[in-house]
Amino acid sequence: MRWNSRFRRIEEVVANELRPLARQMRNMNEKIKKASRHVSQKEGLIFEKSSPGKRAFELPPLDVPVADASKVLGAHHRGDGVEGFPEVSEIEVIRHFTRLSTWNHAIDLGMYPLGSCTMKYNPRVNEFVARLEGIATEHPYQPTDLSQGCLKIQWLLEKCLLEITGMDAITLQPAAGAQGELTGLLLIRAYLQKQGNPRKKVLIPDSAHGTNPATAVIAGYEVENIKSGANGQIDVAGLRRLMNEDVAALMITNPSTLGIYEQHLPEIAQILHAKGALVYMDGANMNALAGITRPGDVGVDVMHLNLHKTFSTPHGGGGPGAGPVAMKKILEPFRPVPILVEKENGRLALEPVRRESIGRVKAFSSNFGVLVRALAYILAYGPGVRQATEDAVLNANYIRKHLEGVYELPYSLPSMHEVVFSDAIQKKDGVNTMDIAKRLIDYGFHPYTTAFPLIVPGALMIEPTESESREECDLFIDAMKSIAEEAATQPELVKTAPHTTRVGRLDEVSAARKPVLRWKPAAPRSTAAD
Amino acid sequence: MRYLPKSPVERREMLAAIGAKSIDELFASIPEKYRLRGALKIPGPYSEAEVIQYFKERAAENAAGYTRFLGAGVYNHLRSVVTDTIIQRGEFLTSYTPYQAEISQGTLQAIFEFQTLMCQLTGQDVANASMYDGSTATTEAVLMAERLTGRQRVLIARSVHPEYREVLKTYARNSGLRIEEIPFSTSGTVDTKALQGALKDDVAAVVAQSPNFFGAIESYAPLAEAAHAEGALFVVAIAEGVSLGLLRPPVEADIVAMEAQSFGLPPSYGGPFAGVIAAREKCVRQMPGRLAGQTTDSEGHRGFVLTLATREQHIRREKATSNICTNQALCALAATVHLTLLGKEGLREMAEQNLSKAQFALAELLKIPGVRRAFDAPFFNEFTVELPRSVKIVNSHLLREKIVGPLALGTAYPELTKKALVCVTEMTPRAEIERFAGAVKSALEQPV
Amino acid sequence: MAYPKSYRYTKEHEWIEVKGDLATIGITDHAQHELGDVVFVELPKPGAKIEAGKSFGTVESVKAVSEIYAPASGEVIEINGELQNKPETINNDPHGAAWLIKVRLTNAKGISDLMDAPAYEAYIAEKGKETSA
Numbered sequence A: 001m002r003w004n005s006r007f008r009r010i011e012e013v014v015a016n017e018l019r020p021l022a023r024q025m026r027n028m029n030e031k032i033k034k035a036s037r038h039v040s041q042k043e044g045l046i047f048e049k050s051s052p053g054k055r056a057f058e059l060p061p062l063d064v065p066v067a068d069a070s071k072v073l074g075a076h077h078r079g080d081g082v083e084g085f086p087e088v089s090e091i092e093v094i095r096h097f098t099r100l101s102t103w104n105h106a107i108d109l110g111m112y113p114l115g116s117c118t119m120k121y122n123p124r125v126n127e128f129v130a131r132l133e134g135i136a137t138e139h140p141y142q143p144t145d146l147s148q149g150c151l152k153i154q155w156l157l158e159k160c161l162l163e164i165t166g167m168d169a170i171t172l173q174p175a176a177g178a179q180g181e182l183t184g185l186l187l188i189r190a191y192l193q194k195q196g197n198p199r200k201k202v203l204i205p206d207s208a209h210g211t212n213p214a215t216a217v218i219a220g221y222e223v224e225n226i227k228s229g230a231n232g233q234i235d236v237a238g239l240r241r242l243m244n245e246d247v248a249a250l251m252i253t254n255p256s257t258l259g260i261y262e263q264h265l266p267e268i269a270q271i272l273h274a275k276g277a278l279v280y281m282d283g284a285n286m287n288a289l290a291g292i293t294r295p296g297d298v299g300v301d302v303m304h305l306n307l308h309k310t311f312s313t314p315h316g317g318g319g320p321g322a323g324p325v326a327m328k329k330i331l332e333p334f335r336p337v338p339i340l341v342e343k344e345n346g347r348l349a350l351e352p353v354r355r356e357s358i359g360r361v362k363a364f365s366s367n368f369g370v371l372v373r374a375l376a377y378i379l380a381y382g383p384g385v386r387q388a389t390e391d392a393v394l395n396a397n398y399i400r401k402h403l404e405g406v407y408e409l410p411y412s413l414p415s416m417h418e419v420v421f422s423d424a425i426q427k428k429d430g431v432n433t434m435d436i437a438k439r440l441i442d443y444g445f446h447p448y449t450t451a452f453p454l455i456v457p458g459a460l461m462i463e464p465t466e467s468e469s470r471e472e473c474d475l476f477i478d479a480m481k482s483i484a485e486e487a488a489t490q491p492e493l494v495k496t497a498p499h500t501t502r503v504g505r506l507d508e509v510s511a512a513r514k515p516v517l518r519w520k521p522a523a524p525r526s527t528a529a530d
Numbered sequence B: 001m002r003y004l005p006k007s008p009v010e011r012r013e014m015l016a017a018i019g020a021k022s023i024d025e026l027f028a029s030i031p032e033k034y035r036l037r038g039a040l041k042i043p044g045p046y047s048e049a050e051v052i053q054y055f056k057e058r059a060a061e062n063a064a065g066y067t068r069f070l071g072a073g074v075y076n077h078l079r080s081v082v083t084d085t086i087i088q089r090g091e092f093l094t095s096y097t098p099y100q101a102e103i104s105q106g107t108l109q110a111i112f113e114f115q116t117l118m119c120q121l122t123g124q125d126v127a128n129a130s131m132y133d134g135s136t137a138t139t140e141a142v143l144m145a146e147r148l149t150g151r152q153r154v155l156i157a158r159s160v161h162p163e164y165r166e167v168l169k170t171y172a173r174n175s176g177l178r179i180e181e182i183p184f185s186t187s188g189t190v191d192t193k194a195l196q197g198a199l200k201d202d203v204a205a206v207v208a209q210s211p212n213f214f215g216a217i218e219s220y221a222p223l224a225e226a227a228h229a230e231g232a233l234f235v236v237a238i239a240e241g242v243s244l245g246l247l248r249p250p251v252e253a254d255i256v257a258m259e260a261q262s263f264g265l266p267p268s269y270g271g272p273f274a275g276v277i278a279a280r281e282k283c284v285r286q287m288p289g290r291l292a293g294q295t296t297d298s299e300g301h302r303g304f305v306l307t308l309a310t311r312e313q314h315i316r317r318e319k320a321t322s323n324i325c326t327n328q329a330l331c332a333l334a335a336t337v338h339l340t341l342l343g344k345e346g347l348r349e350m351a352e353q354n355l356s357k358a359q360f361a362l363a364e365l366l367k368i369p370g371v372r373r374a375f376d377a378p379f380f381n382e383f384t385v386e387l388p389r390s391v392k393i394v395n396s397h398l399l400r401e402k403i404v405g406p407l408a409l410g411t412a413y414p415e416l417t418k419k420a421l422v423c424v425t426e427m428t429p430r431a432e433i434e435r436f437a438g439a440v441k442s443a444l445e446q447p448v
Numbered sequence C: 001m002a003y004p005k006s007y008r009y010t011k012e013h014e015w016i017e018v019k020g021d022l023a024t025i026g027i028t029d030h031a032q033h034e035l036g037d038v039v040f041v042e043l044p045k046p047g048a049k050i051e052a053g054k055s056f057g058t059v060e061s062v063k064a065v066s067e068i069y070a071p072a073s074g075e076v077i078e079i080n081g082e083l084q085n086k087p088e089t090i091n092n093d094p095h096g097a098a099w100l101i102k103v104r105l106t107n108a109k110g111i112s113d114l115m116d117a118p119a120y121e122a123y124i125a126e127k128g129k130e131t132s133a
Ligand SMILES: Cc1ncc(COP(=O)(O)O)c(C=O)c1O
Pocket: A116, A117, A176, A177, A178, A179, A209, A211, A212, A253, A257, A282, A284, A285, A306, A321, A323, B324, B325, B326
């Protein structure tokens, strides 16, 4: 009987509480076409599952005599094992990380229109070939005669990237875009130094990515910010006035972070070259240009590529990437060592020393595994990378066309691979770009980029990439329109979003005031006796 | 093209919706004369099978089938298939930096666990979510010390990895930092007398690696004491993390710069790996790189966010603690999964096997007439021997036996000709060690 | 929040209260409001020299860093150590408990040129109009 009454209680709950909720959800889901709820499993920290004696990994038995660690290391070097390390089983490891993974949004789940990040499909064959025996297994110090495969991969990638950029020489060493920037500026510095004066300043537009100014300082330069013109492009007349012989270089992003092509680049390059300065191009946005036009043909002296953007290597939650730097002949003597060269017999070799080299920017050859993936991508497309570029630009313009007017477009020059709106219309109802971004999550999309570029207050920076079908673009457009309507009619709904995620908006203020940056075991309870 | 989700009809319809007559119209802002006319001269397009074929052919041109006795900052360790299974999940592989915390809790919590593991390993209070590699971590640790002390002289042991030192010099060249190198003693560790002689109250950091490039284990306490006596920070670089399964953590250090390659990342011809900076809590605001922190959501549930971001380039721009943006997140995740699998006992056991195999290998080599131990400091899985002949000549003999011999130290250290850096790990079978020793012996017996 | 009559104000939104050759310096209510929740304050060490118009420290919110500019020149004699542990004081009581530093003035010239309370209030009202336009 007790069972029965409890059963009835559950029925009541279903009838009175769950059904209406489900109906409400269904109504909501009609509007939200892409996402619906799913069960999200709870999961604590791995350390909280630990219990001494559990194992997730066993080694094969040792086939030599066991060394006595205290004796061979000496007592004062010998530790007692790592305090606090987890002790769990294999299934717990799998479940733990699988559950965590389900709390992420990812390209594999849907559109990820983060502006400036080029979140395109990461082909799986790239992962496969990077893990091949004979590729993943190779040691950077093995003889080059036994590394011809690795070197040929790099050689071919160099050739392909030179063809795509229209430059003369390249280094694959930098580990990411920011390190590519540093490499490029050091090349410029070495070149100018050789002419007798490394100069003082680097000019950086106010629309530039934060890595540009941060990098210039490491390269020993002062940063001079230059204001963008009213149309969002570099103000050529202003640049001409600013130019003098203290300027070492201009760092220019093309297309700019507004997604606008810098038409005046040849003229800008002339202005710099006339005063003996060089042009650095931040190539983060090459996905708008590959196969269509080449920076080397419009006066750029040195540039980096983000293989983890344009060339499809996965972002992996923040890295790793690779930031090859392509350059004109004048900078070639200063490339970081070691330098990949072709010998007379057709063999490839690494030249460890070059008198004028800027030195090394990273240990060993490069983020080689990332280079493998990028080459796999290029080989899959061949000259067809042009089609990828065209589709990326098509998608951005399609989205722009449908959202213009719904969201304010602060700069109206044609968009390339991304489009930047602002929240000016929604601001009137107290809704800002971050709110809209968070609401987009409820609709099943990863937000666009919000706090960048700095010259657009309340920016909505949208980069769909070529990997989105028309259907996905349409769903995104519908979602954005629907949110704009919500912002006008029920702003609270938008301002308190997201409503469907595992966690709500998180308290970033407490996180920064009293940082908790690691797990610690709970303090042992003090015993009553003392 | 199989990666592109559009039919020709859809492309035409989308163009029509935009109001463009052709795709070229969308590129109108690029002056005509700069637009490429012909097709790019690059190979392809290739089907998936052809792509695989290309890379299999390249793989066959490498050293598959050779037994390697190389370490020197890149180590071949056992890896579980579980690690790759996890990091290939699309939700980890194909997500970006977790700026949108509500839909990035998986990555954020994993970073928090990584930070915790790195603190536990190094005996430090805080650790970041990765640097590019051990070399840039060491460099950034020095730059951090410069900011913390306001001083510009740096003393780095010559027994630190030569490539780490080269990278430091590249970064330091334009920052006003003065880098001086401290020699090593006959035991292969930092010459403490020379260090004391060079130390003054203008030194920002003393940098040592342990086990160092010769495999020798440094004693932290005297180095830390010497540095601290002059108000300098003590920076410890660690290239072989597995050693921490047996060795005392560098608790005397103010900053630890570590290479995490040994934790589940394949050698991969030199990268991608993951650098780590761990430090004392009081140094955290000068730390480079991303940090995940614990907090709560509106309903009080535990959650994680990127925090203390005002240190970083996207906010502080030219005043940032570093220019790093993209880091090595997926490699850090691999290390997290790998170390979780190993656990306390697994890591200790792995370290013990490395130690035992290295002891065995040394004993085997010392049986060969003329082979001597070069340094007498204790070592972990790498050690330096002196051969009666040029290492290069010996190595060329070994190649015929399908053995990639030890690193010749003479290239980076002209005074160490005939010295070879031998590395064995748990992956080197006893029989291969014996075959290696036999091959060295016969190489040395060859007429000159 | 009222702007104390006895204080003087800068265009960069610092306030200064002068008593003889000693002065107390803080940031205004308007400044803390613009910045949002303050999470960290960086101040000079006692004994440091500050120079009128130059930055002597920073205040941080979660996603922004602001320089604090000295309204006058002098030597720092005391800093508000409480703010290390309770940066939120700056949001709660910017003109009182959240003073930042006390300085011995080396040059009081120029302080009288700073805005008084009504002038500052007019100044921020004007700025408010600009940004909402
Ligand atoms: C325009 C721009 N420049 C530079 C960078 C820095 O590149 P990385 O993150 O690879 O260091 C980025 C990356 O987000 C970017 O968007």
